[in-house]
Every structure is written in C-alpha cells, then in structure tokens.
Amino acid sequence: MSLDDRAEELASDLGVDKAEVKSDLENLVSYSVPIDEAVQSLRRKYGDGGGGGGSAPSEKDIGDVTTDDSSVSLTARVLTVGKRSIQTQGEQQDIFEGELADETGTLSYTAWTDFGLSAGDTVQVGNAGVREWDGEPELNLGESTSLSFLDDELDVPYEVGGGATLHELQSGDRGVTVEVAVEEVERRTIDGREGETDILSGVLGDESGRLPFTAWEPHEAIENGDPVRIENAYVREYRGVPEVNVSEYSTVTPLDRDIEVGEDATQVSIAEAIAAGGMYDVELVGDVLAVRDGSGLIERCPECNRIVQNGQCRSHGDVEGEDDLRVKAILDDGTATVTVVLDRELTEDVYDGTLDDAKEQARDAMDKEVVAEDIRRNIVGFEYRVRGHFSVDDYGANCDATSFERTDDDPADRARALLEEVTA
Structure with missing residues (x-):
C-alpha cells in the first residue's frame, strides 16, 4: 500500500483532514521512522490508540527496551548531547543526539526537535519511538514525544558529559x-x-x-x-x-598544556580486535601460517590504485598496470586469524630486495610467482609482532600493517611457558 493510500485510510479512521495526516506521515518517514510505527504514532497523536483503547505506553527501564518496541516511556539521566546537521529530502535538518542512562543501562537517542537537553539533566520521556540502529535500539524523540525535566537527580553508574580518551x-x-x-x-x-x-x-x-x-x-x-x-x-x-x-x-x-601521546600501540588479541569491529593503531603477535594469492609482484591501476588482473581494472577496464609489491599474510595468535597486508616498503624488507630486484627475478624466471615464493620461505612459520590498523568487513578481518617485525622469542621457551600455565 502506498503512503498516499495509508494516509487516506488513516484520515478516514481518525476523522481528520487527509492533507494534514499525509504531511505528518511524510515527515515521520523522512526521519527513517518505519511506516507502521509512523501510523501508530499518528493514531496516538490524533487520539486513537490503534486498537489499544488509547492507552499510553507503559514506562520501561532502559535495559528492557528492545528493537521490538514501537514506543516507550522512561525516566533517564542525559549523559551526552550532541548537535549536527544532516541532509534529508534535499534539505538541511539540525538534530540532537547522544546517550541516556538509568541504573539498568544506556540507550542512544536522536531528537528531531530541540527539547533544550543538557548533559546531567534528569528527564521523563513519554511516547518516544524506537528504531533499530546498528543492531541496537535507539530512541526517536519527535513531535509526538512528551518530555519533562525532573528536579530530583537520577543516580546512574555512568559518567556524565561525554569526556573520554x-x-x-x-x-x-x-x-x-x-x-x-x-x-x-x-x-x-x-x-x-x-x-x-x-x-x-x-x-x-x-x-x-x-x-x-x-x-x-x-x-x-x-x-x-x-x-x-x-x-x-x-x-x-x-x-x-x-x-x-x-x-x-x-x-x-x-589547550595551554601539552598532551603526552603514548608511543606504544594497544596490544590486543586478534579475537578482541574482531569483537571490537575494528581498531586503530593496535599491536598483534602471532605466527604467519601462509601467504595468500595476490602477494608478491602485482600491478595496480594508475587511476584508482586497485589491483589489475590480466590487464583489467574493475573500475576502469583495460589499463596498463603499474608494478608494485604487496604481501597478504595469514597471522594466527591462537584466538583467531587475520590477513595482514604489507605495503611496498614492508614487503621489500621481508623479500630482502627492491621492486626492481623483483621485476628482474620475474623476468629471468618468466614467472611473477617466484617473488611470492621467496617471500613465503622468508616469513611462513615464524612469529611476528605486527602494528597497524585493524578492520572487519564482509571478507573477514584485515590489518594494514605499519610495522612487521619478527620476534626474538624462542618457540621452545614459549611452549614450555604455555605448558606451565596449563598445568599450574
């Protein structure tokens, strides 16, 4: 059913002007409110409970709010308030967003109206919409939402104000x-x-x-x-x-003071980095199990820098590729695996030669694969300390390395330490 048909049906049920209902419905949908939720919100606005006798949603604890809720009422402390401008239906719209909390948890919100919120406020919110955002519930505070400020401060186990490292x-x-x-x-x-x-x-x-x-x-x-x-x-x-x-x-x-920046990257396990969904400037330690295809001497598109295969770029078609070096190594630390990507400089280090050396070796052998084979012999089976930027996408976990160094640890010593830990 089209939005126009839904507006006509809703206006007939409520006995109000169709143009007004349609305008309200379009406004809610433009803010990414699901159509069924928008219809129920307008039923409440115009005095019809949508079959529920007009009763307001019961108050919930934040920890009990789920993406299955269409609307909720709650009492919460405002942890953060941010303001930014977004574009919707070709027009700029200022929104306010942040986090609310009570003793049971935290919940993000987006306010499409300026309610005058400040960090630290204790508020009672009525008839707030709920939508799913990144798999989690998020409150939508709009025209049909009621909000009042309470004098009694709600005590919550979270920091107010948004300060963070x-x-x-x-x-x-x-x-x-x-x-x-x-x-x-x-x-x-x-x-x-x-x-x-x-x-x-x-x-x-x-x-x-x-x-x-x-x-x-x-x-x-x-x-x-x-x-x-x-x-x-x-x-x-x-x-x-x-x-x-x-x-x-x-x-x-x-600031009138210097900020000391930590020199060391945060060391995490591969499993922890995957669970975080991506981390910047981290350190991993693990064994190189394999070197993936597409490593060694490769060609890149001069326009977009993508890999060229058989003279073809996915974006630019037939191109004359530019030579480059790359390694895609599988690193395993016992918790999970990640593909570590080395740029030309780091690849030259593990290859123990330059790009020109690799091109000459490939010409002599009439096979580019010999470069990747040399790299495999140099790094597979050894433990490495890797620093870089960790990301997770549909193809798995990847780490763009900024440093790639073989450790000095003795494998026998590590095995003995592990056995002692297990038998302790």
Missing part, C-alpha cells in the same frame, strides 16, 4: 569531548553539499592511543597543530576503524 571511543558515540594532540593534519578540497569545500583530516593522539579525524569545517587551532579540547564531536566508522568527526557545531579550544 581516544581508546574508549567507539563508532556511534555522539556528543563526546576529548583533549588531544594533533599528530597529523592536512587541508583537502572535496565536493561537498554546496560544491567544493575545504576540510581538515589527519590523526589525533592522547595518552591512550591515536585515531583518525575529519573536521568538516577547518578550525585554526587544529590546522596549526595545537593541543586542543574538542567538544560535541561524534564518532563514525571509516574504512573499518572509528574516526572522530568535528562538525560545524563542535567547539575547538586550544
């Missing part, structure tokens, strides 16, 4: 505050909503680690590389890892 941030966080050093920064011109626009991108660091960032409007303090306090940032996944996003509503303030 970079290591604590996860994709989906909104309204966060970080104090960081700008490790790398560059200004780029992209095709934005209103034509060409300048943005800043690079890497931020603090004592807990590093994360990439994008500032959608250049801030002088960031571009100058100053230590900064960034408020009202949000985090989204980019190329499989969390990325800090600084919007036009973010506040950037220079």
Whole structure:
C-alpha cells in the first residue's frame, strides 16, 4: 500500500483532514521512522490508540527496551548531547543526539526537535519511538514525544558529559569531548553539499592511543597543530576503524598544556580486535601460517590504485598496470586469524630486495610467482609482532600493517611457558 493510500485510510479512521495526516506521515518517514510505527504514532497523536483503547505506553527501564518496541516511556539521566546537521529530502535538518542512562543501562537517542537537553539533566520521556540502529535500539524523540525535566537527580553508574580518551571511543558515540594532540593534519578540497569545500583530516593522539579525524569545517587551532579540547564531536566508522568527526557545531579550544601521546600501540588479541569491529593503531603477535594469492609482484591501476588482473581494472577496464609489491599474510595468535597486508616498503624488507630486484627475478624466471615464493620461505612459520590498523568487513578481518617485525622469542621457551600455565 502506498503512503498516499495509508494516509487516506488513516484520515478516514481518525476523522481528520487527509492533507494534514499525509504531511505528518511524510515527515515521520523522512526521519527513517518505519511506516507502521509512523501510523501508530499518528493514531496516538490524533487520539486513537490503534486498537489499544488509547492507552499510553507503559514506562520501561532502559535495559528492557528492545528493537521490538514501537514506543516507550522512561525516566533517564542525559549523559551526552550532541548537535549536527544532516541532509534529508534535499534539505538541511539540525538534530540532537547522544546517550541516556538509568541504573539498568544506556540507550542512544536522536531528537528531531530541540527539547533544550543538557548533559546531567534528569528527564521523563513519554511516547518516544524506537528504531533499530546498528543492531541496537535507539530512541526517536519527535513531535509526538512528551518530555519533562525532573528536579530530583537520577543516580546512574555512568559518567556524565561525554569526556573520554581516544581508546574508549567507539563508532556511534555522539556528543563526546576529548583533549588531544594533533599528530597529523592536512587541508583537502572535496565536493561537498554546496560544491567544493575545504576540510581538515589527519590523526589525533592522547595518552591512550591515536585515531583518525575529519573536521568538516577547518578550525585554526587544529590546522596549526595545537593541543586542543574538542567538544560535541561524534564518532563514525571509516574504512573499518572509528574516526572522530568535528562538525560545524563542535567547539575547538586550544589547550595551554601539552598532551603526552603514548608511543606504544594497544596490544590486543586478534579475537578482541574482531569483537571490537575494528581498531586503530593496535599491536598483534602471532605466527604467519601462509601467504595468500595476490602477494608478491602485482600491478595496480594508475587511476584508482586497485589491483589489475590480466590487464583489467574493475573500475576502469583495460589499463596498463603499474608494478608494485604487496604481501597478504595469514597471522594466527591462537584466538583467531587475520590477513595482514604489507605495503611496498614492508614487503621489500621481508623479500630482502627492491621492486626492481623483483621485476628482474620475474623476468629471468618468466614467472611473477617466484617473488611470492621467496617471500613465503622468508616469513611462513615464524612469529611476528605486527602494528597497524585493524578492520572487519564482509571478507573477514584485515590489518594494514605499519610495522612487521619478527620476534626474538624462542618457540621452545614459549611452549614450555604455555605448558606451565596449563598445568599450574
């Protein structure tokens, strides 16, 4: 049934003007509210319970809210409030988003109306819509939602205000505050909503680690590389890892102190990195089990840098490929496996030769595969310490290595230590 038919049926049931109902229905759907949920929301708005006698949804604890709920009422503490602009149906829309909490858990929210929320507020929310976002429930606070501020402060076991270290941030966080050093920064011109626009991108660091960032409007303090306090940032996944996003509503303030950036990457197991869905600048230790096909001497498209096979690029068709070196190694640490990707520089190290050496060897043998075979002999069966950026996609777990070093550990010593741990 089309939206117009649903509006006509709903207007007839409720005895109200179809044009008004249709406008409300289109508005809710434009905010990604499912059509059935939007219909029920309008039934409540115009005084019909949709077969339920007009009763309001019962109040729930946050820990009990699921994606099966169509609407809920609850009492909660506001942990964070972020503001940003999105584009919907060709128009810009300001939204407010963050996290709510009670003693049973936390829940993200998006408010399509400015309710005047501030971090630390205790609020009573009525008739809030629920939608699924990244597999989890999220509250939608819209025109049909009632919200009141309570004088009594709700005590919750969570930090109010959004302050976090970079290591604590996860994709989906909104309204966060970080104090960081700008490790790398560059200004780029992209095709934005209103034509060409300048943005800043690079890497931020603090004592807990590093994360990439994008500032959608250049801030002088960031571009100058100053230590900064960034408020009202949000985090989204980019190329499989969390990325800090600084919007036009973010506040950037220079700090009068230096930020010590940790030199060491966070060491995790491969299973932990997979469970996190992606991590930036991590360290893994494991054994190389194999070198995958597509390693060694390869060709790349001069236009997009993708791998060229048989003179064909997936995006640009027939091309004359440019020679390059790459390794895709399978690393196993006993918890899981990951494909570690080495760039030309790291591949030259494990090959013990340059790109020109590899081309000469392949010409002499009339077979590119000899380069990959030499690499296999050099690294398979040995333990390596790998530092890089970990991502998980439909094809599995990958780590783009920034360093790849064989460990000095004696395999016999590691085996004895493991046996002692097991028998202890």
